[in-house]
Amino acid sequence: xxxxxxxxxxxxxxxxxxxxxxxxxxxxxxxxxxxxxxxxxxxxxxxxxxxxxxxxxxxxxxxxxxxxxxxxxxxxxxxxxxxxxxxxxxxxxxxxxxxxxxxxxxxxxxxxxxxxxxxxxxxxxxxxxxxxxxxxxxxxxxxxxxxxxxxxxxxxxxxxxxxxxxxxxxxxxxxxxxxxxxxxxxxxxxxxxxxxxxxxxxxxxxxxxxxxxxxxxxxxxxxxxxxxxxxxxxxxxxxxxxxxxxxxxxxxxxxxxxxxxxxxxxxxxxxxxxxxxxxxxxxxxxxxxxxxxxxxxxxxxxxxxxxxxxxxxxxxxxxxxxxxxxxxxxxxxxxxxxxxxxxxxxxxxxxxxxxxxxxxxxxxxxxxxxxxxxxxxxxxxxxxxxxxxxxxxxxxxxxxxxxxxxxxxxxxxxxxxxxxxxxxxxxxxxxxxxxxxxxxxxxxxxxxxxxxxxxxxxxxxxxxxxxxxxxxxxxxxxxxxxxxx
Amino acid sequence: xxxxxxxxxxxxxxxxxxxxxxxxxxxxxxxxxxxxxxxxxxxxxxxxxxxxxxxxxxxxxxxxxxxxxxxxxxxxxxxxxxxxxxxxxxxxxxxxxxxxxxxxxxxxxxxxxxxxxxxxxxxxxxxxxxxxxxxxxxxxxxxxxxxxxxxxxxxxxxxxxxxxxxxxxxxxxxxxxxxxxxxxxxxxxxxxxxxxxxxxxxxxxxxxxxxxxxxxxxxxxxxxxxxxxxxxxxxxxxxxxxxxxxxxxxxxxxxxxxxxxxxxxxxxxxxxxxxxxxxxxxxxxxxxxxxxxxxxxxxxxxxxxxxxxxxxxxxxxxxxxxxxxxxxxxxxxxxxxxxxxxxxxxxxxxxxxxxxxxxxxxxxxxxxxxxxxxxxxxxxxxxxxxxxxxxxxxxxxxxxxxxxxxxxxxxxxxxxxxxxxxxxxxxxxxxxxxxxxxxxxxxxxxxxxxxxxxxxxxxxxxxxxxxxxxxxxxxxxxxxxxxxx
Numbered sequence: 012x013x014x015x016x017x018x019x020x021x022x023x024x025x026x027x028x029x030x031x032x033x034x035x036x037x038x039x040x041x042x043x044x045x046x047x048x049x050x051x052x053x054x055x056x057x058x059x060x061x062x063x064x065x066x067x068x069x070x071x072x073x074x075x076x077x078x079x080x081x082x083x084x085x086x087x088x089x090x091x092x093x094x095x096x097x098x099x100x101x102x103x104x105x106x107x108x109x110x111x112x113x114x115x116x117x118x119x120x121x122x123x124x125x126x127x128x129x130x131x132x133x134x135x136x137x138x139x140x141x142x143x144x145x146x147x148x149x150x151x152x153x154x155x156x157x158x159x160x161x162x163x164x165x166x167x168x169x170x171x172x173x174x175x176x177x178x179x180x181x182x183x184x185x186x187x188x189x190x191x192x193x194x195x196x197x198x199x200x201x202x203x204x205x206x207x208x209x210x211x212x213x214x215x216x217x218x219x220x221x222x223x224x225x226x227x228x229x230x231x232x233x234x235x236x237x238x239x240x241x242x243x244x245x246x247x248x249x250x251x252x253x254x255x256x257x258x259x260x261x262x263x264x265x266x267x268x269x270x271x272x273x274x275x276x277x278x279x280x281x282x283x284x285x286x287x288x289x290x291x292x293x294x295x296x297x298x299x300x301x302x303x304x305x306x307x308x309x310x311x312x313x314x315x316x317x318x319x320x321x322x323x324x325x326x327x328x329x330x331x332x333x334x335x336x337x338x339x340x341x342x343x344x345x346x347x348x349x350x351x352x353x354x355x356x357x358x359x360x361x362x363x364x365x366x367x368x369x370x371x372x373x374x375x376x377x378x379x380x381x382x383x384x385x386x387x388x389x390x391x392x393x394x395x396x397x398x399x400x401x402x403x404x405x406x407x408x409x410x411x412x413x414x415x416x417x418x419x420x421x422x423x424x425x426x427x428x429x430x431x432x433x434x435x436x437x438x439x440x441x442x443x444x445x446x447x448x449x450x451x452x453x454x455x456x457x458x459x460x461x462x463x464x465x466x467x468x469x470x471x472x473x474x475x476x477x478x479x480x481x482x483x484x485x486x487x488x489x490x491x492x493x494x495x496x
Numbered sequence: 497x498x499x500x501x502x503x504x505x506x507x508x509x510x511x512x513x514x515x516x517x518x519x520x521x522x523x524x525x526x527x528x529x530x531x532x533x534x535x536x537x538x539x540x541x542x543x544x545x546x547x548x549x550x551x552x553x554x555x556x557x558x559x560x561x562x563x564x565x566x567x568x569x570x571x572x573x574x575x576x577x578x579x580x581x582x583x584x585x586x587x588x589x590x591x592x593x594x595x596x597x598x599x600x601x602x603x604x605x606x607x608x609x610x611x612x613x614x615x616x617x618x619x620x621x622x623x624x625x626x627x628x629x630x631x632x633x634x635x636x637x638x639x640x641x642x643x644x645x646x647x648x649x650x651x652x653x654x655x656x657x658x659x660x661x662x663x664x665x666x667x668x669x670x671x672x673x674x675x676x677x678x679x680x681x682x683x684x685x686x687x688x689x690x691x692x693x694x695x696x697x698x699x700x701x702x703x704x705x706x707x708x709x710x711x712x713x714x715x716x717x718x719x720x721x722x723x724x725x726x727x728x729x730x731x732x733x734x735x736x737x738x739x740x741x742x743x744x745x746x747x748x749x750x751x752x753x754x755x756x757x758x759x760x761x762x763x764x765x766x767x768x769x770x771x772x773x774x775x776x777x778x779x780x781x782x783x784x785x786x787x788x789x790x791x792x793x794x795x796x797x798x799x800x801x802x803x804x805x806x807x808x809x810x811x812x813x814x815x816x817x818x819x820x821x822x823x824x825x826x827x828x829x830x831x832x833x834x835x836x837x838x839x840x841x842x843x844x845x846x847x848x849x850x851x852x853x854x855x856x857x858x859x860x861x862x863x864x865x866x867x868x869x870x871x872x873x874x875x876x877x878x879x880x881x882x883x884x885x886x887x888x889x890x891x892x893x894x895x896x897x898x899x900x901x902x903x904x905x906x907x908x909x910x911x912x913x914x915x916x917x918x919x920x921x922x923x924x925x926x927x928x929x930x931x932x933x934x935x936x937x938x939x940x941x942x943x944x945x946x947x948x949x950x951x952x953x954x955x956x957x958x959x960x961x962x963x964x965x966x967x968x969x970x971x972x973x974x975x976x977x978x979x980x981x
Contacts, residue, residue, distance in 0.1 A: 126742070126860035171695050182693060184702075185670070198955040207894040208667065208856045209933040210656050210706055211948055212940055212978060213960045217669075217702030221695055238750050257611070265723050268796040270753065311753040315800055371693045375611035409692040448694040455697055463696055470683040474967060475698045481966035482959060493697060 014485060016081045017107035018059040026062060026110065029072035034116075036061035038108070046111050047098060050091055050158075053458070056098030058085065059108040065116040067191060067199060067230040073112060074228065074487075075197030083109030083490045086224035088134065088166025091158035093369070094456025096170065096223040096492050109490060112228060114165050121231060123148045129188055129205035133231045134165025141234070150236035153180035153272070157356055165229045171221035173452030175273045175352075178408035179309075180237065182452065184220045189233035192219050194226075195483035203233045218478070223454050224489040226482050240272070241312030244320040245345040248327070248336035249300035254378030256304050256407050259332045263306065266323045267316070273307040274408030275352050281402045284358035285351060295337040295348065304407070305352050355404055359415050363424030365399060366434040368414040370442045371451035377410060380445045387437050388416055391430055396422040399430075411451040414438060439466065455493045464495065499970060501566045502592035503544040511547060511595065514557035519601075521546035523593070531596050532583060535576055535643075538943070541583030543570065544593040550601040552676060552684060552715040558597060559713065559972075560682030568594030568975045571709035573619065573651025576643035578854070579941025581655065581708040581977050594975060597713060599650050606716060608633045614673055614690035618716045619650025626719070635721035638665035638757070642841055650714045656706035658937030660758045660837075663893035664794075665722065667937070669705045674718035677704050679711075680968035688718045703963070708939050709974040711967050725757070726797030729805040730830040733812070733821035734785035739863030741789050741892050744817045748791065751808045752801070758792040759893030760837050766887045769843035770836060780822040780833065789892070790837050840889055844900050848909030850884060851919040853899040855927045856936035862895060865930045872922050873901055876915055881907040884915075896936040899923060924951065940978045949980065 018026070027035040036042045038058050047056030059082075064070045077084050083106070085099050099109050117133040120141070124130065125148045132141050138159040145152035154167060156174030166172075168190070172183045180186060189202045202216060219227050250256045253276060260274050279301045282294060296303060310316040320338065327333040339345035359367075372380050381403060393399045397419035405413040416434050418427045439449045439462055449462045464472065479486075479494045503511070512520040521527045523543050532541030544567075549555045562569050568591070570584050584594050599620040606616040610633045617626050623644040630637035639652060641659030651657075653675070657668045665671060674687045687701060704712050735741045738761060745759050764786045767779060781788060795801040805823065812818040824830035844852075857865050866888060878884045882904035890898040901919050903912045924934045924947055934947045949957065964971075964979045 124858070124860065126746075127858045129858075171699075173693055173695075177693065184699070194955060194959060198958065200955045200959065201953050202956065204931050204933070205858045206856050206931075206933050206936075207859075208658055208662065208891075208896045208936040210658075210935045210937055210939045211933055211944075211952060212706075212956065213711075213963060214656075214669070214702050214706050215956055215959055217699050218963075221697075221699055226698075237754075241750075261611075264796075265726075266796055266798075268753075268755065268799060269722075311749075311751055313751075314753060314804065319799065371691050373609070373612045373614075373690045374692075375609065406693075411693045446689050446691075448689070448691050448696055450695045451691075451693040452695055454695045459696075467696060468686050470679060470685045471687065471697065471700055473683065474679060474685065474700055477966040478698060478703075478963060481962040 014081055015083045015106045015487065015490060018080065018082045018110060022076070022080050022082060023060050025076055026060070026073060029069050029076065030062060031065045034063045034065065036063070045090065046087060046113065049095055049098060051093060054095050054098055055101045057101045057108055058099060058111045061111045061113055063113050063116045067193065070112065070193045070228055070230050071197045071199050074193050074195065077110065077487050078196050078485060081485050082487060083107065084487050085109050085111045085489055086169065086228045087111050087113040088169065089137065089158065089162035091162040092166065092170060092456060093453045094458040096454060096456035096489065099491065100457065106490065114163060117230060120144045124205055125150055125236065127205040128236045129233050130236055131203055131231060131233045132164050134163060134229050136164050138162050138164055138167060145236050146239070149239060151239050152234060152236055154183055154186055157353060164232060168220050168229050168232055169222065169224050170454045173406065173409070173411065175275060175406060177406060178271045178274050179269070184217060186235050187216060187220060187232055188235055190216045190219055190229055191231040192227040192229045195485065195488050200227065203231060205233050221454065223456060223493050225479060225493045226488065240309030242310045242314055242316045244308045244317055245339040245348055246306045246320070246324070246336055247295050247303055247348050248306060248333040249296050249303050251331065251334060252378055253302060253381050253407065255332060256302065257374050257377055259304065259327065260408055262327065262332055263308070263323065267308055267319060270308045270310050271408060272309050273305060275305040276404055276407035277303050277305060277352060277355065278403045280400055281355045281358070281404050284362055284402065285354060288358055288361060296335050300335060305348055355402070359402060362417050365416045365418060365424065365427045366431045368435065368438050369451050369453040370414055370447055370449060371409065371411045372442065372445055372447035374410050376445045376447070377407065380441065380447065384414060384438060384441055387441055388434070391434060393419050393422070393427065457492055460493065460495050499566055500568045500591045500972065500975060503565065503567045503595060507565050507567060508545050510561055511545070511558060514554050514561065515547060516550045519548045519550065521548070530575065531572060531598065534580055534583060536578060539580050539583055540586045542586045542593055543584060543596045546596045546598055548598050548601045552678065555597065555678045555713055555715050556682045556684050559678050559680065562595065562972050563681050563970060566970050566972060568592065568972050570594050570596045570974055571654065571713045572596050572598040573654065574622065574643065574647035576647040577651065577655060577941060578938045579943040581939060581941035581974065584976065585942065591975065599648060599715070602715060605629045609690055610635055610721065612690040613721050614718050615721055616688055616716060616718045617649050619648060619714050621649050623647050623649055623652060630721050631724070634724060636724050637719060637721055639668055639671055642838060649717060653705050653714050653717055654707065654709050655939045658891065658894070658896065660760060660891060662891060663759050664755065664757045669702060671720045672701060672705060672717050673720060675701045675704055675714055676716040677712040677714045680970065680973050685712065688716060690718050706939065708941060708978050710964060710978045711973065725794030727795045727799055727801045729793045729801055730824040730833055731791045731809070731821055732780050732788055732833050733791060733818040734781050734788050735818060736816065737863055738787060738866050738892065740817060741787060742859050742862060744789065744812065745893055747812070747817055748793070748808065752793055752804060755793045755795045756893060757794050758790060760790040761889055761892035762788050762790060762837060762840070763888045765885055766840045766843070766889050769847055769887065770839060773843055773846060781820050785820060790833055840887070844887060847902050849900050849902055850909065850912045851901045851916045851923070853920065853923050854936050854938040855899055855932055855934060856894065856896045857927065857930055857932035859895050861930045861932070862892065865926065865932065869899065869923060869926055872926055873919070876919060878904050878907070878912065942977055945978070945980050
């Protein structure tokens, strides 16, 4: 890591010569600014230049040069990552300024292969455009998350993105049949075959996915397509507890099959935030229950799913698994339920968080964890303003919670900055004690390196370092991310 | 690789001291013989001793010693692998004799976690026992393959086993939530949390799965459980062609949903072999069609799947997607259909193959490939006995074919040995030209190293060697397998 070089003007001229016109952006220009911020406004980035290759060959040429000159490379997708993997911070100890390699010009759908149930997309394709290309072919690309209008599929794969449809379709990893990527020395890994089974050697695809740009630059991917859902049942159900939500899911699965496309937990606190900013929007459930779930189940057309769901709903009430609930009777009601879920992060940002956590737990431990965490947070002295508030929501079907902590009602976030570190430590300690993960879907980036060192398996960390050194011996790829120097 | 040492009597005494009584088997004893043969009788194995550890700690102690003394280690599960990954051949150029580390004493189910949808099993648990343990807990562990009565889950994971339920549930890789493994230096990777989402660093689980014992010794795994199927529809349908089989599957998926647990292609030649050895067993289909599929679709109880399947079957006939077909009306009929499919490999063995191939293709290319392969095989001069026979069958829903070539009717396998190499080369060349894989589910082992070198992506092969050198710098793990020295 200490061997990296700050690119000279000559190096930048060489790099520019690899690119199409306008492919190199001066780091001091306004056009470079978007590459130096992150959605949570935690970091300020820096670089010697922003490079925008238009082809895999150009990425390979950049990497060959950077490898030869020992220049750091920060791969950049849509810039929506929440753990700082997409920038080299100004205050970083990572050494000389790197170049940013932004994949946005590589935004072609190379092939739509409905008969193979596959689509081949370049890394810079925006997720929503990929979903649209699939739908144009009468197919579903199911990866779906809040940033889908701006995140790019290369970044989704590099971070193994999750989102709301993981329960049925898996994370980005599970949706990927093959990858094309440029390795640290500029060699190109060509693995875009749309095969469902291929046991020819080590699975480098899965090694690159989730490595956050530290082992290679993903340039294209072959992704799975699915039939469009014919029948969709969407429901919002009040549940007696988070554990009750998990039990409800298991019962629904037994009665209705594996067709869950979403199973989202929402806390009453989140609904209170919604009501604060959107007072005219109604709540489908009465009396703002402490816990509710948004459930979506899909099936083929003509399969009678809606009728079966209606019948099962009655049983759920009888069994006490749901205490209130509504099936969306039309698309407007469905859209409203989803608007509620999808507007929670915006409300959280407007309130302002003391601390956020992207965690996962064994399904059997969710209730115990939430109870313990509530107690832990109550133990923090928030001063005279009252108790810290908690909005715990997320993809409970996968055991993935977004556990966010807020100032007391009326309090200003700025007054609680000192609590952020201790709160995160306390919650992550608790996650660890409950056998969970301190990063369920956002990754490690730069924000969670210390957590990974603290909670990670030492043998795993040692193996990660050995692999990093083997595939990127000069440490040019995303220096300072995931694997500390 | 050249640095390995033949274990001395002192080394073996040290190794024996790590084990329970009877944990070391002398290589010259009869008890060692089963570890030196493979199911296809292609190899003769050798070792300095067979070691049978009873715990992860014992495996770690063995690896530490072998690492210190540079002794080769061949991990051994159920010994059912078809590409020779489980033994060090007598005629191997791999150098000094290794020790075999057989995991059969590590056969405990450590935990059944129905609420987490998970089961934790040691590497030596026989697959059928794992299935039974899941069923005892009212859950399904779906990995299912011909060798399930003797293969062990550690080997299934090390080779990323496939089988008949991949279409719905995925390969061994997709069923694994976490791994415990001992690395080359004896360090223990502890990753058995039953989490659905965990983005904390590189995914070593997926790197170890499919690495065939060359990167670590898997000692335990956390595996996914599913609800037991409530309703099962099994059908045998005559289809006009292999491409027609793929079209049929896509139509069924659109009409009945994603609940396929199996979609197996069977050639008329396979049915002819069955009739030869089991003349009294009836064929549910008339006139022995050239191509048929065995379809199984599952759903929750009370979901009306059978009624819907019956309705769809009529449509399939009308549309010409199926030309004949039978739904199993009871368990006996279902069992008979499965007996037909599962008895094909036995008949193949009894006839005797000139060459076998475990290949996969893009779904859209299956018809083209089979037509081209038929022509290629017809081009081989089989002498005066007539044409070589082909039995092409397999998991067509995944694009995975077992493409087996036999002597002309009445011919003796022994007379066609010289054709084996040229046939395999011709078929693998064709697979490569059609964008397929020369190892869909069996792996590389020792049998397909030359093929991997020939058809593999050079950047991938270089990265594999770098990873192997990083994680096993002395080359003690399964020397000579997968990654040639």
